[in-house]
Amino acid sequence: MSNRTVPTPSERRRRLPLRRCSFRFVGRPESVKDARDWLERKLTVSGAPEEATANALLLLSELATNNIRHAPTDSTNSAGRGDFYVRVFFFHRWLRVEVLDAYRRTPALRIVSPEAGAENGRGLFLVNALASRWGRFRSVNGPGVFFELRWDSPEVLDNVLPLPRNGR
Numbered sequence: 650m651s652n653r654t655v656p657t658p659s660e661r662r663r664r665l666p667l668r669r670c671s672f673r674f675v676g677r678p679e680s681v682k683d684a685r686d687w688l689e690r691k692l693t694v695s696g697a698p699e700e701a702t703a704n705a706l707l708l709l710s711e712l713a714t715n716n717i718r719h720a721p722t723d724s725t726n727s728a729g730r731g732d733f734y735v736r737v738f739f740f741h742r743w744l745r746v747e748v749l750d751a752y753r754r755t756p757a758l759r760i761v762s763p764e765a766g767a768e769n770g771r772g773l774f775l776v777n778a779l780a781s782r783w784g785r786f787r788s789v790n791g792p793g794v795f796f797e798l799r800w801d802s803p804e805v806l807d808n809v810l811p812l813p814r815n816g817r
Contacts, residue, residue: 669738673751674713676720676731681713684735688746695739701798704779705746708796709735711772712748715794720750734790742800743781749793 670691674680685706692702713733720731732751737744776783780796787793 669736671734671736673732673734676717676733676751678714678717680733681710681717684713684733685710688735688737691737692744695744697739697744698800701744701800704798705744705796708776708779708798709746709748711775712746712794712796715772716748716750734793743797745795745797747786747793747795749788749791751791 672684672687674684674687688709689702689706692705697705713735716733717731734747734749734751736747736749738747776796779798781799783794783796785792786795
């Protein structure tokens, strides 16, 4: 018999075994909010810390907006102009969010310092400032941009993916 005290169900935060998830969004400006809402639900279920959740939502908004804004105007695009996939991978003290272009074009990434009073140009500047790591990648599903957020708080996500082999 153990001396350990086990919390009652009402004392525990309910966390579901969420390891990875993905969803496709239509390339319309209102889809940025849809993607943010979708990610917020997933992060809430996973038990991610509030600060990591807030940063993930902001960075996803920036990458999704960039995907839609810079999508080719080719009307023959069967995937839909600016359509994108969001994939999320949950680890114990960090998460990775990927935005993949359904059009399968390699994103051009430029970090520029935003000009005072400018209405845009802050997207990758914010990603660079807030993400633990970020960049481009290519997968069998096409190219994309990712960011990773890490946290040092005692909040550890349960039922998540094992650490990658390279120990990131």
